Amino acid sequence: MTHGAEQALAQLGWLATAECAAVARLAQPFAVPPGAAIFRQHDQADGLYLIERGAVVITGRTPGDGHVELARIGPGAPLGEFCLLDGGRRSADALAPEGCAGWRLDLGRINGLAEAGDPAALALAAAIRAQVAARSHDLVAALGAPVAANPAPVAANAALVADFVAARLHTFPGFDGFTPADWQALAAAGSGHHHARGQRLDGTPPALWIVLRGAVQWQAGDGLQLLVHGPGALAGGAAFVAGRPWPARLLVREDAELIALPALPDGATGQRLARMLGAALVRDQRRLARVRARLAAMAAA
């Protein structure tokens, strides 16, 4: 029965053959009748769907209870994959006007494997992070005027000591489970920064920024503010994952202390950060989608 799921996963091109086979063993078939919803916006997520037959219309709700069509997908496409990174609620309606069928990968089972360090589950999470990063890039490009990439790397200008990093971050969600070994690994992998308001941070190659104090801001070329990140936040994750700049500039909004990571640390610390990064990417994507909804609502009104 899972052969079809394995084929569907292989078609995505996200995983190696052995990883496809391992993940496919968790797949369950699903089918919805014509006109039914696979899920609704705000539903608690239950997993990733792989569409094998039929088409799905994805719509989002807007202020005034309007609906905007966000995408149409067909056989071979994944649906609802972001939930594997944050386990949150659905951010759109997924409707099957003609009915559809395929495979579902259960959120709880996949996440359980990822927590246990299963290589196939971790590879799936990495692939989905890349998908979210690509989607965010496209959304940012559509929201505001593009910004030319900043070719200059951002020079480190502050010492980075594990105790200092721990003191700044240990209460923030995700970091509250870090051990002394994690703080050491984080300090060893990153560089310290202390920048004043206005400093541009989106250098090449893109780094993953961790805000210790102060705030940073993503801004489109026309000045549209896209995202603001404060203490404990991971910033620049989409560009970092994609390995290419966003079409926006990352600026220091309030005098800030930061860590720049050129790559995730090895081992358990890296895995912890990867999970946090996945959730941060989805959170940012949802915020960007609300910026789009706000712009649409204000234009319509």
Added chain:
Amino acid sequence: MCRMLGYIGAPVLLDHLVVRPDNALLNQTTDAQLLAMLNLAGFGLAAWNDDLNDAHLPLTFHSTNVAVFDANLRALAARLKVRSLVAHLRGVPLDGSATINQQSLHPFQLLGSPLVLAHNGDLAEFGRMRAALWPHIKPDVAKAMTALTDSAFLHALVLSNVDDPAGPFTADAIFRAINATLATIRRVRADHGITRSSSVNLVVSDGRALVATRFTFDFGRFEKLPFQGGIEFLSQWFTIGDSYGFNDGEWKMTGGRGAGTLVASEPLTRDVSTWVEVPEYGALLVDSGEVPRRRITMIDC
């Protein structure tokens, strides 16, 4: 830290805004979804209804009762229809440092002016700034003040920055007064070396025009733990439509191009699908009317 809402639009039963929705303002007394604090220090509202005597002035209600238990408020809410509303649930640190009295309850109103103000946030080290702020308050306004809290001063400063407190006002005029107020506070903070993160989310209205800000001085710059209300940029959400009510099994605005605007610290329903955020460092400006004028403006301070 507090919770608040503002509404301008077709007449709606007060009950439908502050009592009935699953995340109604009263429910946020003990169970706010986006703020890890109790809001036990009282409730206040300013409501406009064209059938009231002196209809340009709001009907006000302030009570230091714990709002969710306030039977008088519930009785009022079940009978009163409002075309405009500013309502506020007060939350203060649970360490006994705050004074709980009627004079300190929002929304503030002075001098027979229709312009009221509700504040969500706090001005760090306000006691050090108070004396330096007095010269910026007009004598008539200062004479009428009955409270010495940071929020009371914000209201007094806004009133001191409008041409005539008696109004009428446009959203632009209200916004200019808010911007001037924030600029004054920015200077006084600098003079006193105050750099701690301080949120100034406001809802200011005269019943015809409304301005809702989402602003924080020095966001992310904290000196020590714990942080009052958390470390996220304090939220301010809004939704728009023709009418607000219980439709298709949920409380929501319907009719995207409509005359109604509802703004709140957090959505009044756990399902946030039809709500969007006022941008960080931004403001929503609304001039009411059959075809309302709504726009987002960034705060330049």
